[in-house]
Amino acid sequence: MKKLIISIFISLTGIIAQTRFQGRVVDAAGNPIPDVNVLVAGTSYGTSSDKNGIFKLDYPLKSGDEISFSCIGFEAKTVKYNPSINFLTVRLQPKEYSSEAVVVTGTRNLKKLKDTPVRTELISEKEIKKCGYVSLKEVLMEQTGLAVINNHGSGIQIQGLDPDYTLILIDGEPAIGRTAGTIELSRFDVANLKQIEIVKGPSSSLYGSEALAGVVNLITSFPEVPEKIALYAQTGTHNSYQLNGDLYKSFGKFKGSLFLNTRGTEGFDLTPGSISKTAPEYDNILINPKLEYSFDESNSLKINVRYFNENQNNLAEITENDRTVILKDEDRLRDVNISLNYSGKLSNSYSHQSRLYASNYFTESKLNYQIGGEQYEYSRFDQYYYKAEYSGNLLIDQTNLTTFGTGYVKESINADRIDKEADDINSHFVFLQHEWIPSRFVDIVGGLRYDYHSKYSSRISPKISAAIKPYDFLKFNVSVGSGFKAPTLQQLYLNFTNPQVGYSVYGATNFLYYFNKLLEEGQIDRILINPENINKLNAENSWSLNFAVEYEHSENFWASLNLFRNNVRDLIDATPIAIKKNGQGLYTYFNLNKIYTQGIESEIRITLYDYIKMSAGYQYLDAVDEEVLEKVKAGEYFRLTESGRLKKITESDYGGLFNRSKHSGNIRLAYDNETYGVFAALTGILKGKYGYYDRNGNGILDDKSEYAAGYAVWNFALNKSINDHLALQLRIENLLDRKLSGQNMNLSGRIIYAGISINY
Incomplete structure (x- = not known):
């Protein structure tokens, strides 16, 4: 024993x-x-x-x-x-990082671009700087499948969906301040960007409202070096200028940066018969300080402040007592964002973030008589947005990662055309996402988000994406998801009557009050739609499918093909409810239309010789209002011919949605020799014909005269590095001096920029 x-x-x-x-x-x-x-x-x-x-x-x-x-x-x-x-x-030996790009927008987690299950397009800091782009507008114009359109400002159209449905983020936080649905792209400077990430297709499962068409995320730089000083100066056509400085310093556990930028122009005029300039004179300034404190290797606190201010000046003319009167048009825009972000790691398997974000967007417009200086008209728009969010990542094992989060958003608007009785918008959200990597060939991520909104019914937005890589040179991406866009405070509480013409537009929430008031005053001539049938606005929503294949043969050849389909329901539109005694309409907002957009996007990049590269992109787009198409098939639409007869519109006559080109693309030929510090690129932007004006008044695109002709614009960029600290730059936009006014696009002719950059 x-x-x-x-x-x-x-x-x-x-x-x-x-x-x-x-x-x-x-x-x-x-x-x-x-x-x-x-x-x-x-x-x-x-x-x-x-x-x-x-x-x-x-x-x-x-x-x-x-x-x-x-x-x-x-x-x-x-x-x-x-x-x-x-x-x-x-x-352990130090890791020598390759130049492989890393993205975050598609999954909210860092992923290599080549491996991400959510297809993401990336524009690098290197491309932004070498091409000498001035603002976000110029960058996005040269990308495949993106169209910059003028609709109350320059906005981005993704896969045929209007700018209203694209969410623009700055370091992962939403930009606010939409003018009639459009966020003006020229508001965003690009000189301090690390990269731009673009996700096409709905992303509401992670980002909620406004991500129905996709997401554009502007990620600012924060260099991983002890100190840095960068200066840049540029001058160009129309007396345009740009000056910026980027300072960076690390000291102990602190890292800080300060980016300053100012730019301006005297504007340009394409309509000599008008006293107003096509593009007004402006000057602006951007101040962007950032500070980070690292408690240890795993826990840090970041503060990011962005202040943007712009002043515009123009002239306008009106007719009073049968004579022309000149007005001074002065506009001011202020955009302020503050974010506080705590990142921590509780264990090897659990990391988390707590984020606070506040944003204010303010505009005011003054119209004063040029003689005498008395005020003719004044309007302002003041929007506040607050968000608190907590998110976590749980690494279950090497093949399973769960991401979750919850948050609260409060939004308010104080504007002359918004009822003062308008309540603040409050919303709560919860999201959950799980990524599963069953093998080195497959990466699957699925998730959903629940949004509770104080002004419309709750929403659940699911999405699932997968990347399949059977070979190193071949990759398939598929994504199916739902997106939504919440009704805006304008659509809910607008109170606007045009003083010259006399029509009125009211929000869906306050419409009955004003309708009954006008009815009691005897201002209603006839009723077109029973006001009692006006329902509470629903969020616009969509289902989308994207299927892409990418092929890469070494570094010399890369090609991709993406098929997409977007079905959008409950589109919100202003509809006449009654006719006033003055003969003008009385409008409010309804959930009416259902549309679809579908098409093909393809890209190719080839290295022709050691330093010479070529790339090209093409998009075919079919964008249709389904309700209009059904009525066309039923023979309910007509147009008046030159002989005065009514002609029934056929399906082949119907051209789809306005302001979309069926065919668009781009092409670039570049020379990039880093040994000699020379970069040169010639880029062509090609756009096919598109509908821009309902000339016959039947409300649809159906006649050749309603199309704007297609066009091509060529841009040239040249960058020469003198040494490690000094570089010279030349950029020529619209090389062939094409001029175009109206037709939802302004081309001012050739614009030349010359700049110099200094880095230490």
């Missing part, structure tokens, strides 16, 4: 010895490395090193078991367990 007890004791001692394995992780210089992930291969068991680099594994290891060591900034390493070694020293 005594021998048996001794044998058992010896065996248990051996097992215990096997389960107690420890060691130390150091860098190439022998310094300890904290927070190294230590994992037993083939299991989910692991630990991490402490601040002294010490790790301990309590696991029944067997001789030859593999143990992996990984840490950000170092090359991963695998060692085999040897029972004869009681204390192991593991030395």
Whole structure:
């Protein structure tokens, strides 16, 4: 019995010895490395090193078991367990990062661009700087599948969906201040951007309202260097100028940066018969300080402030008492954003973020008589947006990652054309996403978001995406999801009567009040739609499918093809409800239309010679109002011919939605020789004919005279690095001097910019 007890004791001692394995992780210089992930291969068991680099594994290891060591900034390493070694020293080598791009917008987690399951398009800092872009408008105009259109400002159209349905983010936070649905792209400077990420297709499962068509995320730079100073100066046509400076400094646990930019122009005029300039004179300033404090390797606090102010000046003319009167048109825009972001790591498997964000967008417009200076008209728009959000990432194992979050949003608008009784909008949201990587060939991510809104019914927005990579050179992406756009405060509480013409537009919430008031005053001539049938506005919503294939043959050839379909329901539109005694309409907002957009996008990039590269992109787009199409098929639409007869509109006559080109594309030929510091690029933007004006008044696009002709615009960029600190730049937009006014596009002719940059 005594021998048996001794044998058992010896065996248990051996097992215990096997389960107690420890060691130390150091860098190439022998310094300890904290927070190294230590994992037993083939299991989910692991630990991490402490601040002294010490790790301990309590696991029944067997001789030859593999143990992996990984840490950000170092090359991963695998060692085999040897029972004869009681204390192991593991030395990790610094990781030499490749130029592989990393994106975050599609999944809210860092992913390599080539591996992300949510197809993302990226415009790098290198391209932005070498091409000498002035604002976001110029950048997006040269991208495949994106159309910049003029509709109450320059906005971005994705896959044929209007600018209203694209969410623009700055460092992951939403930009506000839509003018009739459009966020003006020229508001956004690009000189301090690290990259621009574009996700096409609905992204409401992560970002909520306004991400129905897609997301454009502007990610500002925050250099990982001890200090940096960059200066840039540019001058150009129309007395335009741009000056900016970017300062960066790290000191101890603090990192800080300050970006300053100012630009302006005297504007231009394409209509000599009018006193107003086509594009007004303006000057603006952007101030963007950022500060980060790192508590330790895993926990940090970031503060980001963005202040933008712009002043515009123009002239306008009106007719009073049969004479022309000149007015001074002065506009001011102010956009302020403040974000506070705490990022932390509670363990190797759980990280989290707490974010606070506040934004204010303010505009005012003054029309004063040029002679005498008395006020003719004044209007203002003042919008506030507040958001609090918490999100977390749970790494279940090496193949499963769960992301979740919750938050609260409050929004208010104070504007001359919005009822003062308009309540603030309050919304709560919860989102959940799970990523599963069953093999190195497949990456699947699915998620949904629940939004509770104080002004419309709740929404659930699901989405699932997958990347399948059977070979290193071949990748398939598929994405199916739902998006939505909430009714705006304008659509709910607008109170506007045109003083010259006399028509009135009221929001869906306050319409009955004003309708009954006009009825009592005897101002209603006839009723077109029973006001009692006006329902509460629903959110506009969509279902979308994107299927893409990418092929890459080394670095010399890359091609992609993307098929897409968007079905949008409950589009909100202003509809006449009654006719007033003055003969003008009385309008309010309804959920009416259902549309679809579908098409093909293709891109190709080829390296012709060592330094010469060519790229081209093409989009075919079919954009249709389904209700109009059904009525056309039923023979309910007509147009008046030149002979005065009514002609029934056929399906082949119907041209779809206005302001969309069926065929569009781009082409670029570039020379990029980093050895000699020379970059040159010639880029063509091609746009086919598009409908722009309902000339015959039947409300649809159906006649050749209602189309604007297609056009091509060519841009040229040249960048020459003199040395590591100095570079010269030349950019020529509209090289062939094409001029175009109206037709939802303004081309001012050739514009030349010349600049110089200094970096230390």
